[in-house]
Amino acid sequence: MSAMTEPTRHGEQQVDITAANGEDLGPTPELVIISGMSGAGRSTAAKCLEDLGWFVVDNLPPALIPTMVDLGARSQGNVARIAVVVDVRGRGFFDTLRESLADLEAHSVTRRVVFLEASDNALVQRFESVRRPHPLQGDGRIVDGIAAERDLLRELRGDADLVIDTSSLNVHELRAKMNAHFTGEDEPELRATVMSFGYKYGLPVDADHVVDCRFLPNPHWVPELRPHTGTSEEVAGYVFDQPGAKEFLDRYAELLQLVAAGYRREGKRYATVAVGCTGGKHRSVAMSERLARRLSDAGVETTVVHRDMGRE
Structure with missing residues (x-):
């Protein structure tokens, strides 16, 4: 890996890579590594970035990622954003991924890891629908391959941005x-x-933080x-009139504002806060709406999703 002129972090100007012979190779390309479970949508995610103008390389051996960054820098800005898909098809090289990531970090290359996840049931259904074996199942079942892959990718998932x-x-x-995470030239410091x-x-x-609202009385029984x-004023008013509700929100x-400041310092751009109640219809919805408003007021670009609100 070529040497860097100075370190960089998210939100700061890109630095130039300087080769060992003193040659100025150009600005550091932005790097995204796409990984995750087979069948979880890596190809779709990669295609989306390609449509957004990223230079996408599928199934690149992890040991070649630093070389890819050097080549991007040599393009003198023509390859400013690189996305690399890393998966178990290259498992013979997979053990070198951590070394490559450490190499990038040591040379102050800004990189993000996107991890695609899905439940066992969803993955089994997808493999059965296309009538293809899981790449790690060998002579076993699809679920055996999924279990082996989860074990292989556990640490990478934990480190994902x-x-x-x-x-x-x-x-x-x-x-x-x-598109919501990668569209736009001026990305916010943190999205939640x-x-x-x-x-x-x-x-x-995919939750980074889990909030439990089941200590509050359930409007279901009213x-x-x-x-x-x-989302209705009647339910929200009932929830926040309960003892402890407003204090809990405050x-x-x-x-979360304290955590968000730490995320910014560490260059983490995305966070998911999951707010739960028994059925996902009343307490968690009301608390999510208020919590999202607080985060937005604190300068965090925030999206609200009600996963189970429409279920019976």
Whole structure:
């Protein structure tokens, strides 16, 4: 890897890469690494970035990622954004991924990792629908291959900057999510998704923080409130009239603002806050709306998603 003139962080101006012989290679390309579970939508995510003008390389051996960054710098700005798809098809090279990421970090290359996730049931259905084996199942079943892949990718998932759960997403919805995160020349310092959910439908697998609202009385048991959702003034008023509700909102909003400041310092651009109640219709929806408003007022670009509000 060529030497850098000075370190850089998210939001700062790109620095030039300088070769060992003193040659100025040009500005550092922006780098995104796309990985995740087979069948979770890596190809769709890569195609979306390609449509947005990124130079996309599929199934690149991880050891060649630093070389790809050098080549992008040598283009003198013609290749300003590079997306690399890394997956288990290159598992013979996969052990070198951590070394490559460490090399990039040591030379102050700004990189982001996007991890595509999906539930076992969703992945099995997708493989069965196309009648193809999982690349790691060998002589076993599809679920065996999925389990092996999860184990292989566990650390990478933990280090990812953005995790997208595609279990319930179609191709168009996944593209919309990618566009929301990558469209625009001037990206905000931090984007947050506040997602309400119902515990009885399971935790969102892409949550960075989980907020439990089940300590509040449930409007479901109030007959006149049951048909409504947490977006209505009646339900929201009931929720925030309960003891501890406003205090909880105030303190958790302060905590998230503290966390957001740390994310900015560390260059993390995306966060998902999951707010749960029993069914995901009343308490979590009302709390999500208020929490998102607090984050937005604090300068965090915030999107609200109500995952389970429409379920019976």
